[in-house]
Amino acid sequence: MSNIKEGFFIPIEEAILNPLTGVVLWIVFSILFLLWAAMSVILRYHWKSYSFEQKKITRSKQVYFTGSFLFIAIMIFSLIFYSL
Amino acid sequence: MIDIKPGERVIFEVRRHWYVLLVETLSLLLFFAVPFVAFIVLLVGGFPLSAKIIFLLVFLKAAWFLLGWIIFFVIWTNYYLDVWIITDKRIIDIEQKHLFNRNISEFGLDRVQDVTIEVSGFLPTLLHFGNIHVQTAGETRLFILKHVPRPDKVKDIIFKQQDEFMSSLRSGKQF
Numbered sequence: 346m347s348n349i350k351e352g353f354f355i356p357i358e359e360a361i362l363n364p365l366t367g368v369v370l371w372i373v374f375s376i377l378f379l380l381w382a383a384m385s386v387i388l389r390y391h392w393k394s395y396s397f398e399q400k401k402i403t404r405s406k407q408v409y410f411t412g413s414f415l416f417i418a419i420m421i422f423s424l425i426f427y428s429l
Numbered sequence: 430m431i432d433i434k435p436g437e438r439v440i441f442e443v444r445r446h447w448y449v450l451l452v453e454t455l456s457l458l459l460f461f462a463v464p465f466v467a468f469i470v471l472l473v474g475g476f477p478l479s480a481k482i483i484f485l486l487v488f489l490k491a492a493w494f495l496l497g498w499i500i501f502f503v504i505w506t507n508y509y510l511d512v513w514i515i516t517d518k519r520i521i522d523i524e525q526k527h528l529f530n531r532n533i534s535e536f537g538l539d540r541v542q543d544v545t546i547e548v549s550g551f552l553p554t555l556l557h558f559g560n561i562h563v564q565t566a567g568e569t570r571l572f573i574l575k576h577v578p579r580p581d582k583v584k585d586i587i588f589k590q591q592d593e594f595m596s597s598l599r600s601g602k603q604f
Binding site: 370373374377380381384387388391392395396397402405409412413416417419420423424426427 | 431439442480481484485487488491492494495496498499502503505506509510512514523525528531
């Protein structure tokens with residue numbers, strides 16, 4: 346039983362410690378960031394062009410971008426600390 | 430883009446009930462919960478959590494939440510932009526099916542022939558929402574707005590505005 350456990354965990358540990366994993370994670374981050382940027386442009390276009398009252402949509406914009414920047418900042422800092 | 434004519438007043442905006450948004454968001458909440466469940470499984474399973482693993486997990490969780498965040502705002506935008514605008518002259522029906530599918534139709538209040546409300550089911554009765562059917566004159570088209578909060582109130586507003594509009598037409602104020 347203990348052999349199975351070791352066999353299961355060791356490759357994951359190795360993968361996490363492998364410097365290449367950090368590079369892959371930065372690539373994942375870049376793809377996700379591009380996706381977020383594209384979706385933000387699309388959403389902003391809809392809010393600006395189709396929203397009936399701009400005042401009402403302003404608060405939603407603030408919430409969306411605040412939340413997004415928070416998650417992006419957490420991703421960047423965790424990747425930096427991971428890569429150290 | 431919605432053009433409100435000079436001198437035209439917006440009386441009321443009708444969107445679907447918040448219950449609709451809640452139902453659409455529930456699956457997303459499960460999506461958000463997955464990293465927490467995975468984290469608990471790792472803890473209970475006795476997985477050795479070194480600093481590197483913790484940073485990796487934090488990164489993956491944040492990435493997951495960012496995806497969920499984007500999806501939630503797409504759902505919310507579709508909900509928010511799907512609206513009926515009742516002005517003192519007409520009703521504008523904006524049907525936002527998804528981000529790249531949008532239908533806009535409008536009809537004058539003088540063309541409203543019949544307004545029917547339909548509240549069917551336990552939750553609609555409890556939460557006071559239902560469907561409104563507006564039959565217009567001149568064409569066979571039936572306008573339907575689904576899951577409207579307080580449909581009886583919306584119906585009253587439509588009839589009140591129609592009465593005022595017809596009175597103003599008779600007295601020659603509109604044209």
